[in-house]
Amino acid sequence: MEGVTEHLNSDAVQALASGEPQWLQNRRMDAWASYERTPMPTTRLEEWRYTNLDRKLKLDTLEPLGWIERSFSKETAPDRLVAEMEADHESSGHLVELDGSVAHVDLDPALASKGVVFMSLRTAVTEHPELLEEYLATSALPAERGKFQALNAALWTDGILLYVPRGVQLEHPIRVSRWLSESGKALFSRTLIVAEEGSQVSYVDEILSDDLDVQSLVSSAVEVFAKDNAQVQYVSLQRMGRGPFHLSQQRTIAGKDSTLDTLNVNMGATTARLDLNAQLVGSGANSDMLGLCFGEGDQHFDHNTSQDHVAPHAYSDLLYKGALDGKARSVFRGIIKVHKGAQQTDAYQTNRNLLLSETARADSLPNLEIEADDVRCSHGATVGQLDQDHLFYLMSRGMSREVAERLVVIGFLGEVLSKLPLGGVVAKLSRAIEEKLHG
Amino acid sequence: MSDTPILSIRNLHAKVADEDIEILHGVDLELGKGEIHAIMGPNGSGKSTLAKLLAGHPGYEATDGTVHYKGEELLDQEPDERSLAGIFLAFQYPVEIPGVSIANFLRTALQAREGKDAELDLFEFQDALLDRMELLGMDPTFAERPVNDGFSGGEKKRNEILQMAMLRPELALMDETDSGLDIDALQVVADGVNKLHEENPDMTVLIITHYQRLLNYLKPHYVHVMVKGKIVRSGGPEVAEELESRGYEEFKTAQV
Secondary structure: OOOOOOOOOHHHHHHHHOOOOHHHHHHHHHHHHHHHHOOOOOOOOHHHOOOOHHHHOOHHHOEEOOOOOOOOOOOOOOHHHHHHHHHOOOOOEEEEEEOOEEEEEEEOHHHHHOOOEEEEHHHHHHHOHHHHHHHOOOOOOOHHHOHHHHHHHHHOOEEEEEEEOOOOEOOOOEEEEEEEOOOOEEEEEEEEEEEOOOOEEEEEEEEEEOOOOOOOEEEEEEEEEEOOOOEEEEEEEEEOOOOOEEEEEEEEEEOOOOEEEEEEEEOOOOEEEEEEEEEEOOOOOEEEEEEEEEEOOOOEEEEEEEEEEOOOOOEEEEEEEEEEOOOOEEEEEEEEEEOOOOOOEEEEEEEEEEEOOOOOEEEEEEEEEEOOOOEEEEEEEEEEEOOHHHHHHHHOOOOOHHHHHHHHHHHHHHHHHOOOOOHHHHHHHHHHHHHHHHO | OOOOOOEEEEEEEEEEOOOOOEEEEEEEEEEOOOOEEEEEOOOOOOHHHHHHHHHOOOOEEEEEEEEEEOOEEOOOOOHHHHHHOOEEEEOOOOOOEEEEEHHHHHHHHHHHHHOOOOOOOHHHHHHHHHHHHHHOOOOHHHHHOEEOOOOOHHHHHHHHHHHHHHHOOOEEEEEOOOOOOOHHHHHHHHHHHHHHHHHOOOOEEEEEEOOOHHHHOOOOOEEEEEEOOEEEEEEOOHHHHHHHHHOOHHHHHOOO
């Protein structure tokens, strides 16, 4: 029973489950059973070839963070969290999660009266059990999908539910700010977004932390459903300090003629692993999948994506870019999977990496698996150094080498941001990239 | 010609940095303040190498001779120092920088001219940019586009001229600015350079070109012919006309 430890065990699951409705208790216990029977992934598995969990994740020492009644005030909250929240533009609603427990939620009352639900997952257990029973860890991220999906499904303490009823459109994004302060802990949080037919919503999740001396694990499970004709943008900004291992497992399920776009940004943490599966289940579904990472020092990013075309006439376009300095390392492993019957699929996948030092490294493994015959698919990957001609061009305009390098990186990563029509996020990330460049 | 030339090249030998292939075999050239010179030559004559070397391209290396710019030794300066000292190279193949707008790029370049301690006045910058674009007959939205990203050949060259207009060089090196341009685009670019020279008659211009056609629009005071890494003939505008009718053949054979 690999991965069962002094703190991560069935007692911990029992403790969480006690007092919960029976269906949820069962779901947790089933997930735990699944966790116990699933072997710990090793580098012998293609999907984990470049991330050695034995060395990168000290599971034995981690204590799960329990749920605690918390409140949020700007006076007592960490400065950095408050500063980032204040840098956000207008929002339709805001939620703050501190060390795995939701401490604050607000939602535009006009939206609440239209039936929009935005609340902590824990509250939703009693207030909207029907939604959780149907969607939570069922069709998107069930425990059976993998070792860590099971672990999260068994041990989640809190998280976020966003439900947007049929036809309701949110003018401003929903914003979630999450903060981790504790070392040596394991944090399990879930996000469930259900956008009903013809609805529209943008959702921006930002996770931050201080630098931690001792590793903590942050496990985020994200399930997003866009029903027919819905439009959903999901953005995840991971800007934690050094120390944490961030594990983000996401599944998006796009219905007929829906648009379900994602942006994943990894700039922080010591190790960040993303598993993103975009499933296009309705014909005419669209998914733009954007990603960027910017690493330095000994940061390690591992992106594992799949574009899963189940329905015909669907479109997906992935662009992931990484800039790496110091000894930082990134892995991109992406697959376009076109199922039988998914005719007239358009699916594209591009991964580009820019190495800023001799010791940085990027591995790129794009892949296609096509079982239909009338499709348009392409994939491409590049790993390049800072180009001498680029630098010369900028320096010949009077910029110092340092400024020229900075501009090339901003331009390189900025191409991803320019594809995202979310003003506040673009400004925030441009600033974050510049800050990181200045060291 | 004024007393001290703005640029003085003596017996310049140069090679590709990583290889032992000499490209320039002893170039002598003097440019006076405000003069327009053209260097013409066939492909592979070394004329583009000369332009890049003067701007400090790391791919080329001088092995002998001297270059003085405004009386100072030029060759040991970094490309950015040369730019700040007033040298501008209009590239034959401008580089694409996706994700950085022309306005942002120019703002960064002008900030470099202010130095670290002074902040560029953004309102003044915006006014100057609009003014320069108007002078060159450009649509203001042009500056919002990412630098050279997906630009046509003509747009890239116009962007070079816009940068030149903003940076106000004392010595402008035009490296095959006419390559890949149709006649309309060529005229627009030449008009731009002419306007900048009229506005600032002290600006010295060195045009590097294979063809005579650019010189129909940009009238040089002096024309030099470069063949196999040396200047083999210098004279007035009539040299260009000679070349137009007779070609480079006689220079290739009659070489020193």
